[in-house]
Amino acid sequence: MTDSQLKEDKNMGTEMGTEIGTEVKQADNASGIIESGQPVFQAKDFNLWYADNHALQNINLTFSENEISAIIGPSGCGKSTFIKALNRMVELVPIVRTEGHILYRGDNIFDKKMTVEELRTKVGMVFQNPNPFPKSIYDNVAYGARVHGIKKKKILDQIVEKSLRGAAIWDEVKDRLNQNAYGLSGGQQQRVCIARALAIEPDVILMDEPTSALDPISTTKIEDLIQQLSKDYSIVVVTHNMQQAARVSDKTAFFYQGYVVEHDDTSAIFENPKDKRTEDYVSGRFG
Amino acid sequence: MADYNIQEMVQKNKNNKRTKIVEKSIPIILFLITCISILTTIGILYTLISETFIFFTRVSFIDFITDTEWNAFSSDPSWGIISLIMGTLKIVVIAILVAIPIGLGAAIYLSEYATDRTRRTIKPILEILAGIPTVVYGTFAITFVTPLIRGIFPEVNLYNAISPGVVVGIMIVPMIASLSEDAMSSVPNTTREGSLGLGATRLETVFKVIIPAAASGIISSFVLGISRAIGETMIVSIAAGSTPNASLDIRESLQTMTGFIVQVTSGDASYGTDLYYSLYAVGMTLFLFTLVMNMISQWITRRFKEEY
Amino acid sequence: MQLVDKDQVSKSLGGRLIRNNIMKFLFLLCTLVGLVVLVTLIVDTVLDGWNYLTWDFLTSFSSSRPENAGVYGAIIGSIWLMAVTAPVSIILSVGTAMYLEEYAPENRLTDFIKINISNLAGVPSVVFGLLGLTIFVRQLALGNSVLAAGLTLSLMILPVIVVSSQEAIRSVPSTVREASVGMGATKWQTVSRIILPAAIPGIITGIILALSRAIGETAPLVVLGVPVSLLVTPNSALDTFQALPMQIYNWVKMPQEEFQYLTAAGIIILLIILFLMNSVAIYIRNKFSKRY
Structure with a gap:
């Protein structure tokens, strides 16, 4: 595949003809895929530095509606940094500097018009370790609605039930909604955290290694849940577990040393990788 | 729905x-x-x-720092701050002679020898000791320690440097013990095991490995202790007397800088008199002493910050 | 060639172990000094003061005649003093700690503020007394009122509460903070609804310990000119007052022997108050210590 062909493919895929990068040196087949559905996130020549450390280099990636996209790669490849850039959580680190664009539904998330609060209500996040607030299960799930000004008890009750059902944990906790969420097991805590993210009905859910701290049974439950959620939500999941990416995702992006090496249908990445590095990684030769 | x-x-x-x-x-x-x-x-x-x-x-600044007599209440007053500084120094020296060995010994025991249970019993006791008001310590000095000392050495005056010095020392023991213990406990176990694993005894490990590694924390706890002793007020006001003098005799009554401030303010120092302004000159001297101590302690902590 | 003489090593081992054990015993003695002093102090005080600890003692004002003297005015005064000191110091210190931990940019001003606070922690209480005397008593013309003394003590314990509140805030894990801002909560929503509630046990423990230091503090009150004989209790924060530690200090200076027993009785009251405050603090700390 030549450079010009690549450019064409990308233009078709993103339906954004004009400004897409000429500098796609990093990966010959980085974004050469055919998109399905409306694009939700589009990264365009996105670069990120931690002080002098160039952690993400010329990222061009598109995630689409109602898809589960997995991001895989060895430790330190920038996959967590990238997912945290999507809702600008990465800015909590003061030394971070970015260049380029990330478009959410066509709007640049780094634009002054878009506040982080607004972005994060639409783009929910589930974290690596279960991190419930030291509050009751009910208050955890109702938190997002409350900070956004929803105070009516009746509506909050509905939101809590619907979200907990959505996170497949309603039956386990419905009798103890007023107990502290710290009393739950790790897997249950993580599903409460997912319910908490669902409660404000986001458009996209970002998951940063959501099962890395959990036992195998809890992991299976969360994976099933992710698949169910993809009916209503677009999901981006970072994982260091290749089997997990293979099991749950529709598309997979392979990150290596701050570059996107390959982004394609999950089956293609695992069965027919185009890049040698991808092949080495998915076959377990390093990482 | x-x-x-x-x-x-x-x-x-x-x-x-x-x-x-x-x-x-x-x-x-x-x-x-x-x-x-x-x-x-x-x-x-x-x-x-x-x-x-x-x-x-x-009042002449030169007289203030060179005169050896402090006689503020006389009709012909003399303002030699050295007398008050000497009073403070006598108390401080006695206090650190008491506090450093006891505080460090306790810190070593708690950090290196004590079982977890002992530590959990002793530490709250040290905290209680640290929370006792100084007026209570002062009373303890004059009603218990002074008679005890005078029972052994009858030539000691009712007001003297030994009793308040010792009690100030006891007052700062908890502080030195707990700061030094923190410093020693933060030496990583691997370092400790490295020494014990070679067959060194606990004692050798403490003096050859732990204390050198925790030196900056320990020394800065000493400096902070000295600073506290300089600023201590009630114990010396109650038990040290009110006769400023530059002598080195610890059996005699004396007055510290803090003691002078309390003595003047508990009577009536009419606003605008020399006596009134002398409060601030003494307060300033006291402030400078403690400021220097605190800065030294901060400098030690920053300069020799242990990296584990 | 054998560089290590094994016989020599094993011969010296016995001596080394004995030395270790002797020193261990000495270190233990050092540790027990605190306990011995505490017990001696309490026993000595209780023996002296127990018989004077009567209902009359609790309900009488101070008096120049020991048989009539009591701590009523002093206790009420100390309560008034805490009623001013507690809210003022809490607002100032917790506000400062929140600013430093959550909002302060990393710059030289912030560094300066932090160094300044740790220096304030080392300023002797008697110097705070001089500050209060000049600024509050004279320049703001508050006289030796509850307000003047309360403000002085608030500034004195400010560094203590700031440091303990900072530690409490810092101990809230950053993952919880991320979860909140990750849902689009604003900074203040995160601080007020997540961080503060989670840090509050640690903050309260620090506050109680600092207040228990303030309630026994004598030197600044002497400098401010808080009276020792007064036959009324304050009606407002602008009235003058008595304080328990001042009362004790006044009695211990009295030449008559009976006043020494009153001193001891006063100390017992003060120690009971401190013991109660410390118990509450320790209870809160233990109850909430294993949260994360």
């Missing part, structure tokens, strides 16, 4: 004026509150410097 749309409600709330105003004003309010601590320092410096300045328009 949904008779509501959350994102819609969120959007409506987005332009909530109150949230926006709160979000903007809170950091400013908190910053203003934080400035109070700076204003306090400015207040202390302003108070001490301006009144001390007036004092030195009336």
